[in-house]
Amino acid sequence: MTIKVKVIPRAKKEKIEKIEGTLKVYIKAPAIENRANKRLIELIADYFKVKKYNISIIKGETSREKVIEII
Numbered sequence: 001m002t003i004k005v006k007v008i009p010r011a012k013k014e015k016i017e018k019i020e021g022t023l024k025v026y027i028k029a030p031a032i033e034n035r036a037n038k039r040l041i042e043l044i045a046d047y048f049k050v051k052k053y054n055i056s057i058i059k060g061e062t063s064r065e066k067v068i069e070i071i
Contacts, residue, residue: 002058005044005066009036016047023047037061044068 004022011026018024029039037057045052048070060066 001070003044003068003070005040005068007031007036007040007064007066009064014039014043016043040066040068044070 006022006024008024008026009029009031011028013026014028015026016023017026023044025040025043027036027039027043029035041052041055041057044055050070054071056069056071058067058069
């Protein structure tokens with residue numbers, strides 16, 4: 001399954017919103033040294049109740065808009 005995700009780093013609260021087929025993910029971690037991507041994978045894993053190693057970023061590793069694959 002692939003999902004479009006929009007990431008908002010350095011947010012005050014961490015939360016996930018579903019908007020028109022995409023997920024909007026607010027993350028406290030900054031987008032420095034891959035910290036936001038690591039936290040994004042943790043939050044998505046908790047949200048879908050899967051293991052972290054089943055999630056990968058296919059597109060947009062350095063962008064706020066990403067495509068994530070969940071196995």
